[in-house]
Amino acid sequence: MLEINNITISYQDRPAVKDFSMTLKEGEIASLVGESGSGKTTVIRAVLGLLAGGGKVTEGDILFEGTSLLENTKETWRRLRGTDISMIFQDSGAMLNPIRKIGDVFVEYICTHEAMSKKEAWKKGVEMLARMRLPGGDNIMNSYPFQLSGGMRQRVGIAMAMTFRPKLLLADEPTSALDVTTQAQIVRQMMELRDEYGTSIIIVTHNLGVAAYMSDWIIVMKDGRITDSGIRDDILHGNHSDYTRKLLDVVPSLGGVRYV
Amino acid sequence: MFDENDMILEARHVTRRFPASGGRELTACQDINLKFYRGKTLGLIGESGCGKSTFMRFLVRLDVPTEGEILFKGKDLTKQKGEELRQTRQYIQMVFQDPGGSFNPKMRIRDIICEPLINFGRIKTSEKDAVARRFLEAVDLPGEFADRFPHNMSGGQRQRIAIARAVALEPELIIMDEATCALDVSVQKTIIELIVRLQKEKKIAIGFIAHDLGLIQSFAHQIAVMYLGTIVEVLPGEDVEQARHPYTRALLGAVFDTRMDFTKKIESIDSEIPSPLDVPPGCPFQTRCEHCVELCRQTRPVLTELRPGHEVACHIFGKEERKA
Numbered sequence: 144m145l146e147i148n149n150i151t152i153s154y155q156d157r158p159a160v161k162d163f164s165m166t167l168k169e170g171e172i173a174s175l176v177g178e179s180g181s182g183k184t185t186v187i188r189a190v191l192g193l194l195a196g197g198g199k200v201t202e203g204d205i206l207f208e209g210t211s212l213l214e215n216t217k218e219t220w221r222r223l224r225g226t227d228i229s230m231i232f233q234d235s236g237a238m239l240n241p242i243r244k245i246g247d248v249f250v251e252y253i254c255t256h257e258a259m260s261k262k263e264a265w266k267k268g269v270e271m272l273a274r275m276r277l278p279g280g281d282n283i284m285n286s287y288p289f290q291l292s293g294g295m296r297q298r299v300g301i302a303m304a305m306t307f308r309p310k311l312l313l314a315d316e317p318t319s320a321l322d323v324t325t326q327a328q329i330v331r332q333m334m335e336l337r338d339e340y341g342t343s344i345i346i347v348t349h350n351l352g353v354a355a356y357m358s359d360w361i362i363v364m365k366d367g368r369i370t371d372s373g374i375r376d377d378i379l380h381g382n383h384s385d386y387t388r389k390l391l392d393v394v395p396s397l398g399g400v401r402y403v
Numbered sequence: 404m405f406d407e408n409d410m411i412l413e414a415r416h417v418t419r420r421f422p423a424s425g426g427r428e429l430t431a432c433q434d435i436n437l438k439f440y441r442g443k444t445l446g447l448i449g450e451s452g453c454g455k456s457t458f459m460r461f462l463v464r465l466d467v468p469t470e471g472e473i474l475f476k477g478k479d480l481t482k483q484k485g486e487e488l489r490q491t492r493q494y495i496q497m498v499f500q501d502p503g504g505s506f507n508p509k510m511r512i513r514d515i516i517c518e519p520l521i522n523f524g525r526i527k528t529s530e531k532d533a534v535a536r537r538f539l540e541a542v543d544l545p546g547e548f549a550d551r552f553p554h555n556m557s558g559g560q561r562q563r564i565a566i567a568r569a570v571a572l573e574p575e576l577i578i579m580d581e582a583t584c585a586l587d588v589s590v591q592k593t594i595i596e597l598i599v600r601l602q603k604e605k606k607i608a609i610g611f612i613a614h615d616l617g618l619i620q621s622f623a624h625q626i627a628v629m630y631l632g633t634i635v636e637v638l639p640g641e642d643v644e645q646a647r648h649p650y651t652r653a654l655l656g657a658v659f660d661t662r663m664d665f666t667k668k669i670e671s672i673d674s675e676i677p678s679p680l681d682v683p684p685g686c687p688f689q690t691r692c693e694h695c696v697e698l699c700r701q702t703r704p705v706l707t708e709l710r711p712g713h714e715v716a717c718h719i720f721g722k723e724e725r726k727a
Contacts (some may be wrong), residue, residue, distance in 0.1 A: 178587045278674075292675060293451070322450045322614050324672060327657035331669045349587050352617075352659030356669075379661055393592040395617040396660030401641065402599040402622045403444065 144169050144343055145190070145311055150203030152182075152189050154196055159185050160367045163203075167360070169310070170341040172334075174354035176390065177364035183347045186364075187313045190345070191230055192220055207311070226256050229309040233316040235300025239288040245299055246284030252303060271302040275332060294325035301329070305336055312336070314346040318353060330357060352394045355379060363387045405440040405624075411575050411608055412439040412462065412495075417471035419457055429680050431457040432468065433632045436706075439576055442606040446623030446640065448613050448654065450676055454632040455612050459578045462610060463497045464488060475576075493523050496569035500581040502561035506553040512539070512564055513549040519572050538567040542597060559590035563597065570601055576608045584613065595622055616643060616651075617658040625712070628654070631679055631687040634706060637714045647709065647720040649692050686718065694719050 145167040152160040160182040167173050175183040188194050190205055192212060205212045207228070215223070232238050240248055246265060253264040269280030275298040277283055288296055297317065304312060314333065318326040330353060336342055348354050354361055361378040363371040363386065371378060371387045378387060419432040431454040439445055439462075449455045460466045461473055464480055473480040475491060483491055496519075499505040506515055513535040520526045526534050536546035542563040553561055562582060569577050579598070583591040599622050602609055613619045619626060623640040628651045636648040646652055653672045672691045683689055686699040698718050706714040707721045715721040 178589055295675065323616070323657040324450060324653060326659075327669050328672075330659070350659065351588070351661055352663070355661045356659050356663065356665055375665075390589060391661055393589045394661050395588075395592075395615065395621050396662050397617055397620065397644065397655065397658055400621055402595065403624060403640070 144208055145345075146206040147186075147190070148204045148206070150186075150189065150205060151201050152185050152194065152198055153201050154194075154198045158201070158367065159198070160189075163364075163367075163369060165360075165362060165372065167311075167343050167345065169343055170337060171360065172337060172344045172346065172358045173360040173362060174346045174348055174358040175362050175364060176348060176351055176354050178349060180366075181364040182367040183364050184315055185367075187230070187315060187345055187347055190311075191224060191228055191313060193230075225252065225309075226307040227309055228311045228313065229304035229307070230313040230315065231297075231300050231304050231317045234293075234296075234320055236288050236291075236293065236296040238300060239296070241288055243287075244284065245286055245288065245291075249284065249299075249303060253306060256307060267306065268302075271306050272299065274305075275299075275302040276328070277302070294321050294328070297321060297325070297329060298332070301332065301336075305340075305342075308340045309342060312342050312344045314344060316347055316349070319348065319350065326353070333357070350394070351390055352396070363390065405438075405443060409441040409443075410438050411441055411476060413437075413474045414458075414461070415472050415474065417458065417461060417468045417473065419454075419461070419466070419468045423680055427680055430632050430682065431679065435471075435634055437627060437634070437637075439608045439610060440624075441575065441608055442602060443624040444602065444609040444611055444622060444640070446611050446613060446619035446626045447629060448616060448619055448626065449629035450614060452676065452679065453629045454679070455629050456580055458629075459580060459610055459612055462576070463495050463578055464492065465497075493519070493572045494574050495576045495578070496572060496574040498562070498565045498569050498577060498579040498582045501585055502558065502565040503553065505565060506561070508553055510552075511549065512551050512553070512556075515553070515564060516549075516568050516571055519568065523572065525572070538571055539564075541570070541601070542567045557590075558586050559594065562586060562590075562594055566594075566597065566601070570605065570607070573605065574607065576610065578610045578612075580612045581614070582611070583618070584615070591618070598622070615658070616654045617660055631676065631682055633687055633703075633716065635688065635716045637706065637712075639712045645713070647715045648688075648717050649694055649720070650688050653691075686716075 147165045150163050151158055163186055177183050189200055200213055249268040250261050250264040253259060253267055268284060272280040272283055277298055318329050334357060337344060355375060358375055361375055362369055365386055371383045414435055414437045417432055417435040421429045421431060423429045435458055447455045461468050467481045513531055516535045516538050517531045535549040539546050539548050544563055583594050620640055620643045626638055626640050627634050628636040630650050636646060636651045638646055646655060674691050677690055685701050686704055689695045689699045704716045704718045704721060706716045708714050
């Protein structure tokens with residue numbers, strides 16, 4: 144469904160990602176793992192055509208359902224983004240307009256992509272929030288982003304991203320700003336979405352524990368290159384580079400290393 | 404469980420209330436009793452907003468509790484002031500969550516590390532350079548970093564500087580408020596190793612705030628679990644698996660690691676933490692607890708000792724099993 148062929152992405156002629164390839168089938172979850180600055184966010188932003196600061200795909204191609212995404216016009220992007228391909232950001236609070244109520248933004252989003260009355264859109268919004276196990280949907284729709292907790296905002300972000308049952312969901316560190324309990328909830332809900340809708344997910348994370356739990360495929364990145372990629376069990380137990388081993392060793396685990 | 408002679412700080416019945424809008428009161432900490440021992444780490448865990456940072460701030464006297472006392476070497480910290488308080492401060496240091504925010508951006512690393520030493524007259528200005536280098540090397544950074552500014556460094560390096568500054572005065576207690584949670588997992592590990600090494604060398608007591616049970620159990624001697632301002636369970640660091648309180652069990656279920664069983668369903672609590680403004684009477688955890696019975700809605704459970712070092716505040720799991 145998604146095919147990334149040997150892409151190189153540069154910011155002002157300085158390559159940030161080199162020779163990156165991956166394929167993803169329907170209903171699969173892949174995770175990009177690596178330390179800060181390894182280029183993982185750059186890759187998924189490129190898929191959505193949202194490279195910041197003059198970034199450009201200089202080589203290779205990104206194919207979504209067989210057609211290249213790189214030559215998309217503004218009009219084609221508008222049709223794809225938010226409907227076929229959606230994104231969840233690290234902090235959904237920053238994505239929401241602070242001076243507008245959740246419901247206001249949500250209704251506008253739904254009406255932009257589908258001919259629907261405001262009333263229906265509101266109902267749909269509440270329904271999506273309920274799906275994300277946010278009780279009191281009307282109440283939330285009438286709140287401003289700052290009135291919600293981080294975990295609630297993140298769930299609002301996911302509810303929005305899932306409204307049109309996208310074929311591909313891109314998640315950029317969706318849980319790293321959250322408490323562990325909330326993280327567990329979000330992870331579970333994202334996996335339920337895959338099971339229900341068959342959405343393919345690419346998740347960017349630096350937590351190999353989360354990546355290992357969720358994904359079918361794991362891609363380990365370092366300095367803009369892939370150091371390891373493969374199905375989960377291969378990455379966790381098979382032969383792999385020293386760097387991957389190092390990353391695996393640092394995940395704090397119950398019953399793992401104790402220093403005292 | 405620990406040698407009582409090694410106890411350096413004790414919090415007794417500490418309660419803190421803040422005035423809130425509409426004449427209401429917000430109870431951030433409710434009747435907290437904790438002890439800190441020389442050379443041991445106490446991990447305090449809980450969700451955002453449960454009052455863990457509020458409590459730790461009392462220990463460094465950034466705030467004072469409404470009720471209760473904090474005894475540092477037998478003297479009540481909450482009543483000290485002026486020069487006496489200033490002298491006490493050198494024994495209790497703090498490392499903050501965001502090392503970038505706790506440094507003056509216009510000061511060089513050398514001055515940052517040596518400022519507390521100069522304030523207490525421990526070194527002369529002429530010794531600054533040598534001293535700064537010595538401390539930088541103690542936290543595994545090159546001595547040349549003394550000339551740098553905080554913004555020239557990565558998050559992990561800055562956190563090392565913050566630790567160097569905290570140990571400079573050779574304190575007896577260091578409070579670390581989520582000192583590693585802004586860092587990458589790989590950097591986090593090296594910082595924990597550094598903390599553990601320094602603790603062993605200098606016999607420092609550490610109070611570590613975290614929200615990741617997986618992380619805290621790797622180096623804490625004692626873990627206190629906090630929920631909505633109360634301590635719900637205190638247990639030894641080496642056997643977190645034996646936690647009994649439903650909240651602690653939920654925290655355990657929320658830990659992801661690479662050795663776990665991936666077919667296991669995630670057991671997480673669905674609902675949100677209630678607002679600390681309207682904590683229900685009875686057990687604070689009742690709204691999210693699946694074992695909740697009538698008793699839990701009426702009376703608040705108190706911490707009861709299950710076995711030495713393990714205390715639980717729960718009507719259901721706190722009493723049974725009295726076998727040695």
